[in-house]
Amino acid sequence: MLGSARRAAGGRGAGAEAGAMADKYVPGELEAKWQRTWAERGLFRAADLPGADKFYLLEMFPYPSGRLHMGHVRNYAIGDVAARFHRMRGKAVLHPMGWDAFGLPAEQAAMERQLDPKQWTFDNIDEMRRQLKLLGLTYDWDRELATCVPEYYRWEQLVFVRMLERGLAYRRKSLVNWSDALQTVLANEQVIDGRDYKLGEPVVQRELEQWFLRTTAYAERLLAGVEALAGAWPERVLLEQRARIGKSHGTEIRFPLEQPAGGTSELLVFTTRPDTLFGVTFMSLAVEHPLALELARGGGRESEVRAFVDRTRNDLRRMRADELTKDGVFTGAYCTNPATGGRVPIFIANFVLMDYGTGAVMAVPAHDQRDFEFARKFELPIKVVIAPPDGTRLDPATMDCAYVEEGRQVNSAQFDGLPNSEGMQRITAWLAERGQGGATVSWRLRDWCVSRQRSWGCPIPVVHCAACGVVPVPEAELPVVLPPDLAFDVRGGNPLARHPTFPNIACPKCGGPGRRETDTLDTFVESSWYFLRYCDPQWDQAPVRHDRVAAWMPVDQYIGGIEHAVGHLMYARFYHMVLKDLGFLPASVPDEPFARLLTQGMVCKETYFTPDENGNPVWHYPEEVEDGKSKVNGAPVTVGRIEKMSKSKRNVVGLEAFVERYGADTARLFTLFAAPPEKDLEWRDEGVEGCWRFLARVWRITNEAAEAVRAAPATLPPGELPPRWQALRRLVHQTIRRVTRDIDGRFHLNTAVSAIMELTNALADAGVPEAADPARSDCGPEPAGDPTAGPAVRREAVLTLLRLLSPFAPHLCDELWQRIGQTGTVLEAGWPAFDEAAAAEEVLTVVVQVLGKLRGQLRVPPDATREQVVERAQAEPNVARFLEGKKIVKTVFVPGKLVNFVVK
RNA sequence: GCCGGAGUGGCGGAACUGGCAGACGCGCCGGACUCAAAAUCCGGUGGGCCAAAAGCCUGUGAGGGUUCGAGUCCCUCCUCCGGCACCA
DSSP: OHHHHHHHHHTOOTTOHHHHHTSSOOHHHHHHHHHHHHHHHTTTOOOSSOOSSEEEEEEOOOOOOSOOOHHHHHHHHHHHHHHHHHHHTTOEEEOOOEEOOOSHHHHHHHHHHOOOHHHHHHHHHHHHHHHHHTTTOOOOGGGOEETTSHHHHHHHHHHHHHHHHTTSEEEEEEEEEEETTTTEEEOGGGEETTEETTTOOBEEEEEEEEEEEOGGGGHHHHHHHHHHTBTTBOHHHHHHHHHHHOOEEEEEEEEEEEEEETTEEEEEEEESOGGGGGGOOEEEEOTTOTTHHHHHHHHTOHHHHHHHHHHHHHHHHHOOGGGOOOOEEEEEEEEEOTTTOOEEEEEEETTOOTTSTTSEEEEOTTTOHHHHHHHHHHTOOOOOOEEOTTOOOOOTTTOSSOOOSOOEEOSOGGGTTSBHHHHHHHHHHHHHHTTSEEEEEEOOOOOEEOEEOOSSSOBOOEEEETTTEEEEOOGGGOOOOOOSOOOOOSOSSOHHHHOSSTTEEEOTTTOSEEEEOOOEEOTTTGGGTHHHHTTSTTOOSSSSOHHHHHHHOSBSEEEEEGGGTTHHHHHHHHHHHHHHHTTSSOTTSOSOSBSSEEEEOOEEEEEEEEEOTTSOEEEEOGGGEETTEETTTOOBOEEEEEEEOOTTTTOOOOHHHHHHHHOHHHHHHHHHHSSOTTSOEEOOHHHHHHHHHHHHHHHHHHHHHHHHHHHSOSSOOSSOOOHHHHHHHHHHHHHHHHHHHIIIIIOOHHHHHHHHHHHHHHHHHHOOTTOOOGGGGGGOSOOSSOTTHHHHHHHHHHHHHHHHHTTTSHHHHHHHHHHTTOOSOHHHHOSOOOOHHHHSOSSEEEEEEETTEEEEEEEEOTTOOHHHHHHHHHHSHHHHHHHTTOOEEEEEEETTTEEEEEEO
């Protein structure tokens, strides 16, 4: 409104481009212009070797699906605020972006649409990069990398060969999650409720030869790292990692076998309850236990056991733990309890896990619920060895569940009477003395299965030779490059294995006929070191360049989705330690690659649906809904739950259409303002409008002030400012403090935006003197005193506003920066300096309470004494009213905050 | 089942280490501008008592406790979300 009035008055010429644009905030052209400028000036390029003031900021790189969604926008907007903030504060910032480019979707596209996975991937990358660039993010595109090129994955092959040499990579038969639908093995993280993460088809257990990385060898170090990251990573992630590592202290006990079997004369068990050793009444072995069939053969029950094992394996394919009832079979074999010398029958049980502990469990039905259920079913004896502290007598005949609490040892020979916690230690020590066991540690963490029967992944660089076994490809012959001509016309199976020449190779050792490994590596291997590669992505001498990595690592702030809490974040920590141990990293690099972690919440939105003929929901896009009815089928629409944006629920907001309408700055601001970063965000169109309005308001206010700011002196007049301007200046500096604190470390970006909004409101209230806006009659006349005070303070306020807002809405701020006569970009201008004295309040509000209830307020100078404040507080009429006729028994005084009279 | 986290206006969310609950935004109500609308601007907005204001009462999932003072600390319970789930 003001702009048009001025234009009419000023009669601006056609050449005054800036003025013509002053009318309305139109982000489209403006954003493109500044993105061009930034790129041309190379503003986001990181130094090769930064000094001590480096800041490595990283967002988890995306899979190039071809479509950027609002979840990405949120992730990258959060990161970009931090990147711009640290840059403005003078840090050397590394802020790279790349592509997690291997993976199943490319192969599926190849199978379904006969596309070349490489072509498909690079087309997607181009498309996603284009969309990403619309957002004005501060990436150093010179460091862009894609994991699917030999220049990247070759180094994984080298590392794999070295790991093989050190026994950190190995091959073994193992039960794995096999997806028929996807024709591959899946990691545990990729299996959700017995179904694959991708198509939701059933996953079965199969025994296959697989490649593993020995994560278990690093369990202790991974756990130590978790403890060290306390405070720097979200507690939730640390908890999940700690649970996954699952360290538990216990005791290893040897039970001599009556008849040696399978080359051994004893059965080794792991228990956390050695105190219950005297209560053992049977043994339970896992179905896959190597001695299972051997013992049965000796016990004369081979066929029964074999039948049970076969049957149970089928069960285990699908069933979840809680749907599986306890079942088992007697092997016919016995062992001896080393404590009592008693005879213990050995069973195979369906609930015993082979890959935890030793795969054999000493069963104490009186004090373990699972053993109790098993014993009841097979009518096995129950022997109580722990007595409850309350004196209750446990009777095996009538117990309906196991007693698992603390108590005193009973029926335990020389240990009787001890508290069971002490019994644990004493029995363990006693076993150790007699060579029958001892204290040990068990881990829940498993080795990392990295084999994938897929062709769009990093080939595992080994050769199988009938004579020499597994032979690594010699380092000089690396990389093993994926053949370009894979056939995807056959559904299922690995096209690499079917390739006419790829599998054929002579054994590197003996020259005889060999077969190349056709499994590829899990894509989590690529994402386990990409952050190192960014330090010099072109380096062709080694996976990473020492001096660069030494200069940039660790990542100072890592940002990504909570779904990677254990998978990616555990693998990357492990791999990073391995690289360090193998000498690929300089020793100065710390064990932990990610110094701080932020896990951002999901972007959610309301869903709309109508029921189909079977009552199942049919989801609708918001634009298909009109007046509460579906435009598709005319039925009344139900508003569904607020759920994560997804194509299947049709509750997505298209990025490009959005940016076209509102601009990238509004997209960024909204995702940052609507919720704190770590919480889920609900997308609401009204909220978007609010952010848009705010930016338009900044636009208007700044443009209105532009001429005055240009003309204003750059320094404040000496001496005291008139109160009105001093108040504005105080708010300016308080806002600098708040926004700085909110961004730095705390990541309360939503409150940082609030603070900036408050400053904007104050700036609007401070008014534009030459605009005699009747609606702003409260502005009052320009106060007396130095006439340059007002313009100078307002100039500082406008400059500060743009500086504080620029990490959130960089395009708008740079444009306005230029319009108020500043050169360059806000990024280069730097973060505003904070002046403690200017931020200090000269009058404090002290609240007065009587018996804890608010009865009045006082405005007092900061240096007021207790006596002065208390005296004035008592004189407040409303306070006096409540003090009348009462006796003050205590006066609480919190300087600058409150007075509380306790009366009787 | 076990281990975490969270419950604050009509809504998203603020409240640093116990000190004015509800910042900021949305929505809503009233007003200005306009022929009108949109946009914009100004004011109001937890609930209750009171004609209104002043003022008072009440209020952060429920109940108890500690404290001069509790959204914040402690105990019990309820609800929701997340993780793990035969880990011996």
